[in-house]
Structure formats: C-alpha cells, structure tokens
Amino acid sequence: MADDKFYTARVTKRTDFAPDLWSVRMNPGGEFKFTSGQYATLGCDRGDGKLVERAYSIVSSPYESELEFFFELVPEGALTPRLYKLQVGDTCSMRKVSKGRFTLDTQSGHKNHLLVATVTGGAPYVSYVRSMYKDWKEGKLTGDHKLFILFGASKSFEFGYDQELAKVAAEVPWLEYVPTVSRPWDDPTWKGEVGRVDELIRKYADMWGMAGDNTTAYLCGHPDMIEHGKGILKRKGFLKEGMREEVYWIPPKAGATT
Numbered sequence: 001m002a003d004d005k006f007y008t009a010r011v012t013k014r015t016d017f018a019p020d021l022w023s024v025r026m027n028p029g030g031e032f033k034f035t036s037g038q039y040a041t042l043g044c045d046r047g048d049g050k051l052v053e054r055a056y057s058i059v060s061s062p063y064e065s066e067l068e069f070f071f072e073l074v075p076e077g078a079l080t081p082r083l084y085k086l087q088v089g090d091t092c093s094m095r096k097v098s099k100g101r102f103t104l105d106t107q108s109g110h111k112n113h114l115l116v117a118t119v120t121g122g123a124p125y126v127s128y129v130r131s132m133y134k135d136w137k138e139g140k141l142t143g144d145h146k147l148f149i150l151f152g153a154s155k156s157f158e159f160g161y162d163q164e165l166a167k168v169a170a171e172v173p174w175l176e177y178v179p180t181v182s183r184p185w186d187d188p189t190w191k192g193e194v195g196r197v198d199e200l201i202r203k204y205a206d207m208w209g210m211a212g213d214n215t216t217a218y219l220c221g222h223p224d225m226i227e228h229g230k231g232i233l234k235r236k237g238f239l240k241e242g243m244r245e246e247v248y249w250i251p252p253k254a255g256a257t258t
C-alpha cells in the first residue's frame, strides 16, 4: 500500500445489532477531513496482496475524532465477509480522502429535508443529525433547516440507530423521525409505523406539507427503494434538482447468470 494514499485504520469499538448488521468505530490513523453525508473507502487484502475496496458512508460527525460505520454483511460479497471478521484492535485500509456529494442542501433555499433510507442507508443521516445536534447545543444552529427522517427496515432490530435518533427527535424542534418495519408479522412487539419506507413517502410528505419548492429529498440505500421513491416524488412535483440519491449497490440484471 502506498502510504501517500492510504491510512491503516484500527477498530476501537464494535457493536453487533443482528447477525448481519454491525457498526464499528475506527481510529483512521491520521487526519481525515469530511463533511456529513460523505463516504470513506475501506479495503482489505483479498489474500493475494491486492486490495478489495468499497465505499462506506460515515455515520460519525466531523466533530468526532474517530470514524463510525454501519455495515451489512453480504455473505457472498468480496469485502464485507472480511470486514465482518474485524474485532477491536484489527486494521483495514482507508483512503485518506473522503468522497461524495450526498451532503445537506444549503444552496437551494429549501428549508425542509426529507431523508429516506433503508437500513445502513441511514448512516449519512445519523451524521447530519450528530453534526446539527452539536451545533444546536452550542447555540450555533438557527434551526430554520428541518430534517424529516423516514427510516425503513424489515424488522426493528435492524435500525441500529433507532434509539439515538428517537432521543434527539424528542429533544429538538428541527428533527422528525419515523421508523417503519416492512415485516411486522416477524416483529410482534413493534408498535410503530408499518410498511415499506417508499410506500410511506406520499403519506408523510403530504402530512408534513412538503412540495418540490420547499423540500429537498434524499434517498439512500436499497436501489429498488430509490427507484420507487424517485417515481413517487416526481409524481408529487419534485424536480430532478430537488432529489439526491446514494445508491449502495447495483442489482444484478434480471435473467443474468453469475
């Protein structure tokens, strides 16, 4: 690994939410600049001295000294089974430069931000919330920008950051948070919203008085949710410029064999 491009990042904490969902905090091993909503590029040796690398949205805020990530295991994937093995003290590579444009829209004049995610797609929104919460606590936030998070998962234990988001939403005037589970029959104690998150966009956007001229919409995570979500928002009058998307993977083409 060329030292000028890569850090050796060390895991300092690991939290498992489910057999295939976990978070880690990492010491990047050097200065890592980013804006909430951006991603880091992590990599592991694939066994022949070459790196396999993938993009991961950053959960932590730029105010924190460590970086936090929220991972989903793809059992047949090239990188996540390797990341899954990492315990506290283990290392992986991290490119020194952050990337991505999935940041909060402060240019259009829209004051509402509709943030829609599936599971690990909630990562950038947690970073927005952590940054804004710190600013708000320090009296640096005017509070005119409002975040509305619609967070979807099959079952409630997959949210990972549910309690953190609910706690902030209960405390501040600038955050609404609605988690929804799509398989409530597998989650009998769940008392919250049910249904796929894309199917709730219309209901909540109407309820919150959102339209293309006052709201920027963000869609992050599952590619099908993003496609459906964009269609719903377009029909509600959102223009392309008013929608941001972060597609986590490309679904294999129908009928394609591997």
Ligand SMILES: Cc1cc2nc3c(=O)[nH]c(=O)nc-3n(C[C@H](O)[C@H](O)[C@H](O)COP(=O)(O)OP(=O)(O)OC[C@H]3O[C@@H](n4cnc5c(N)ncnc54)[C@H](O)[C@@H]3O)c2cc1C
Pocket: 039, 054, 055, 056, 057, 058, 069, 070, 071, 072, 073, 074, 076, 077, 078, 079, 080, 081, 100, 120, 121, 123, 246, 247, 248, 249, 250, 251, 252
């Ligand atoms: C900007 C950006 C940010 C991302 N942030 C995150 C993040 O915060 N957390 C996170 O877990 N992932 C995130 N991803 C996805 C991540 O980059 C990898 O694609 C993912 O971890 C799978 O890597 P892999 O090498 O294990 O699987 P691969 O070898 O890349 O994929 C194997 C197969 O699985 C499919 N696939 C990939 N991911 C999934 C999935 N989650 N569910 C179902 N099928 C899948 C692929 O299309 C492929 O067919 C992000 C992607 C992008 C582009």
